[in-house]
Amino acid sequence: MGTVIMHNVVSVDGFIADESDDVGPLHDWYFNGDTPIRQGGDQQYDHSGTGSDFMVSRASAEYVRPIWESIGVIVMGRRLFDQVNGWEGRPPAGDHVIVVSHRPRPDGWHPEASYHFVDGVAAAIDKAQELAGERTVAVNAGDVGGQILAAGLVDEVAMDVVPVVLGSGKRYFGSIDGPHPLEDPHVVVQGDGVLHLRFKVRR
Template sequence: MGIVIMHSVVSVDGFIADENDDVGPLHEWYFNGDTPITEGSDQPYDHSGVGSRFKVSRASAGYVRRMWNGIGTIVMGRHLFDLVNGWEGHPPAGDHVVVVSHRPKPEGWHPEASYHFLDDVTTAIDKAKELAGGRDVAVDAGNVGGQIFGAGLVDEVAMDVVPVVFGSGKRYFGSIDGQHLLEDPHVVIQGDRVLHLRFKVRR
């Protein structure tokens, strides 16, 4: 049975982008290594505007491959969807995407893509689990991710921590209130210019 994983690349001080949605050096490790994440794949990825191919360190490649291969559905907010134009209908992992939004899918936008627009986080997670078919659901961090986490719908938190301090910007957990305990990290992997961490959410 799959789990719900909240995930993003994040600065040491907890930001996933600056106030203008610029990720700065946060995604550089995705492109500066010598090992492709998906062997034999030439699919471009343009999340950070680099327009390059994923090549990471060997340690990161093993970790990211395992995570991405386990994902059936990605859940994202409308803001990120608009920023990346939904990855043009080709998510970096999984076969389905659920977008949390009060606005419907843009008319005529990639009708062949399995993208579903729902306006409630609980309904969105239920739909994502259904689509995932027993695989994991990956929730993009940020405001919507924070809402899903705050609603108690996240099983694990995954952070790819990059050694940079932003000072301000878009927070990993959005505007979540209160304290929430996590278990000790059960994954700690040092890559090149990134530290991969995974924590189970304490119930």
């Protein structure tokens, strides 16, 4: 089975967005460089929905590109799905999306899209690993990501740390209780306006 990686951009005080779900300056580093992040040939990643490719520092591109190319499945919560309308049925990376939700797929919403609505984090990871095979399962941070970590289903934690203090907002690890020990970071990459870190979860 592929590695389950919990990932998000995060402020130095541990927030992935403010109380209104605004990411503010957290994504500025996606547009402050001269190196595009591309998926194979000329296909562009478009997490933002703007149609614009990310332009990052070379160090960030060399770090991010292989991670995104390895993703087979994204696992997200219903709140994020509703906010971005599921990226209109086109995952920003990978081939499938698992939405952890007590509610089913919205009626008539992109019936062709490979999106699966699953009630519960354990079932979500089971389904994600089935679909991903040997590829990476990318778990969005926040409340659902925190629940998946607390359930012992996360292999690695990846953080793109931006040098800003938000003071309050949506926490990277949600509202889970700790502690949940991690190993020392095995990846440390300094980009422009961001520090990329990866930690293995201590078993």
